[in-house]
Amino acid sequence: MHKILARIHRPSWVGKTVERVSRVHLPSGAMCQNAEVKHSAIQMPPCDFKPDPYQGMSKERLLEIRKQNCHPMTMKVTYYKRPVFIAQGHMQWLWDVDGRRYLDLFAGVATVSVGHSHPKVNEAAVKQLNRLWHTTVIYIYPQIQEYAEKLASLLPEPLKVVYLTNSGSEANDLAMLMARLHTGNFDIITLSGSYHGGSPQSLGLTANSVYKYPVASGSGCHTTMCPDVFHGLWGGKHCRDSPVQTIRDCSCSPGHCEANDRYIEQLKEMLCTTVPNRIAAFFGEAIQGVGGAVQYPKNYLKETYKLVRDKGGLCIADEVQTGFGRTGSHFWGFQGHDVIPDIVTMAKGIANGFPMGAVVTTKEIASSFAKGVHFNTFGGNPMACVIASSVLDTIVENGYQENSAKVGTYLLNELAKLRDKYEIVGDVRGKGLMIGVEMVTDKTSRAPLPAEDMDEIFEDAKDMGVLIGKGGIYGQTFRIKPPLCITKADADFFLAVFDQALHNYTERR
Template sequence: MALAWRKLRKAFYLETSLRILHLCPPSSCAPWISVPRLSLHTKPSMPPCDFSPERYQSLPYSRALEIHKQHLSPVETAYFQKPLLLHQGHMEWLFDSEGNRYLDFFSGIVTVSVGHCHPKVTAVAQKQMDHLWHTSSVFFHPPMHEYAEKLAELLPEPLKVIFLVNSGSEANDLAMVMARTYSKHTDIISFRGGYHGCSPYTLGLTNVGIYKMELPNGMGCQSTMCPDVFRGPWGGSYCRDSPVQTVRKCSCTPDCCQAKEQYIEQFKETLNTSVAKSIAGFFAEPIQVQTGFGRLGSHFWGFQSHDVLPDIVTMAKGIGNGFPMAAVVTTPEIAKSLAKCLQHFNTFGGSPLACAIGSAVLQVIKEENLQKNSQEVGTYMLLKFAELRDEFDIIGDVRGKGLMMGIEMVQDKMSRQPLPKTEVNQIHEDCKDMGLLVGRGGIFSQTFRIAPPMCITKLEVDFAFEVFRTALLQHMERRAK
């Protein structure tokens, strides 16, 4: 399908923004409900870890829960019946307040790219904090210029002008302004199922029902069908650029995906019916997951795998290994058009601390060959977990590339109806109880998000596989009762 997308003149690809097709936070189930635990299966042995966390000496759990209820957002976003109170992290491992160790296969919503508290990144951050934490961009400082040069070297011509901001939502906001300013048009198209942020602007781009508000927002945004070869009307077992294909049959061949033309025709229908004659831009993801900074394995940037040159690239998530940081990269021509119309300014964007950390992340990715590791370990992981799809009828699809994977749970493969949220919750809890943390998402919260830090090993993938398989076996036994 990649070649067909070249026909689109304006493609605004989001590399590591806050979105995904089948992956959005779940609604919490009722707190403190007891789920029966089965003891028929041996808990998989956790791989060794040469790190010992400090003793937890902060707030008691009950006090943290009380403060959360009284003073923090009432929107229920915390995972698990009893939310984890995390205390410390080291590379691919997390430790809670009770000293329990967990293998992190979600990376803080696919944000911790090179590992929790990576020693090299931590050392750079500490050194920079001793020199200069913050000064606004009205002043020059070396970390900002050094980082801009390093990041620009990784992007193709003419994507060489960088705007440093603080989050994916902010980056997408700015990209929308750029597109409209340069094109002098208003309408912007994005894929259904995509999450791009919750700011008033990006809510228009976001096409997941639970994030939509009954208030005016995101004017001038329209959605179009996402090429989904598992749930969509076209495509199947020959249509993915991935080591793992969907099991759904199609009339395509390995070298000729017929579905691409049908999705292109559907997009043309959107152009003919839902937007003005000329649009400002089209926001699209190379894969509807976070694909930048080497996580894809085959390429450093996701758009490179489709042989497409976008006009604007937004990036966040893994850019700072968890430090609040984001960027918008565009061409000199588009950047100049923005400068003529808008005095864009950002107080915290491109701070000395953020840029020092960003440079350290790029250095670690290169020195530790983490893109190669994403390719090798990620392919191993995808093929391994695809075995579970063949074993269990409640796994409808295993998809992904590199170190990012979605496992879509269904009632059965024939109907492809989402597995009820209560059942997915139980599997999620069982994985956590055995020491594995995975993400959740999907329009019905039916998909497990798997995206470990890029330093992960095959031994740890084997452990995650055994945990997930055990949780599925336990679930099937519950079903049989």
């Protein structure tokens, strides 16, 4: 801890205004000119942390090894035409091997919940590292019991039984197995555009062809229409539980959503035509993550849960991205829909990037699963439990859920102003720090902005010092899911950068 504190100082360039140039990647604080499109002066917020000098392999050698020795899929998913070579992180900031600083608004795909290398979490990890790295549940050790009790205390009754895994895909696989064993049924329903993992079983739940392979996977999984009130068949201007509504018009009476009625009718038809009379489960995210921060009409999940239970199925909430205070108003995303699932799956932010996942369910469902033996070597090991426990403490003690609501709402409202300013910004949506900005060719057609156009804006924001994500079925949605520790000053910096990137794009047309 003393070593960490000793490295903190205020860089000499902090507070200076930086002028950044389109299509040129500049170090923080650099000044230059460009004959193309010049960015107006945008000041990066100060950071009193000095990263260690990078002394590792050259960028050329790193790329060479990545191409030769790493699976080709790693090159396929590498972000940016001019990749970012990350060397170190601290809270909401990342530094590359050249010492350039970036505001991280994607958090390792919504995974770094409390901040990169958070001092409190680091301290807990180091302390446990020196005591006991690993043992398994064949023995009784305090860390897993302590964490299970703490996690269960944050969930409503009767969700009090915890099974720990290593990832979200693994947690969703396990939830599928539990649902089938408990109900005696087989078929499972999910929404189009959803992403629930990349394992052979969870791929059946993932309804996006980009992640599919031409092999048998996820037998018994079925997809129903996603109630996307912006891009879907039906929508309106009062549908979502969000500070920002769609630009679509509607004639719904107060308190009634006709779009919701239509999407529920589609689900009823699917239940009558596609699956057996008895089903095992329905899987749903509170807000779609990889799908592009898609939100449903306010009562959709509540009505869906009733229909599923009438068919003998369990309701499973995938909180891999929406959990742990990210949506701001509640600790769990499903709480914003006024429902209580039968099973909850979680991962990503659960341990701030340390590999961990969990399935939480009822005693009754857990008893059905206990009829056989399921063993996980690494799930719930002491290191994972201590880190995850420290993450829970940090979220509560630092008020990160409240910060997510405050900064997230501010971001959404300000992004809505950019939507009104630019024809290519079709929709702004989300809750807390689970935000999507859907890009279109024009607001009338709502046709997705082409991939190459998305990449221009994406690269430009990166070159100005901001890292964001992409999602949606057509890759048309910018995903903003930062560590929950970001500040209003960080939000203002991003808004200025994003505004400039959009302006640059329109100027080039």
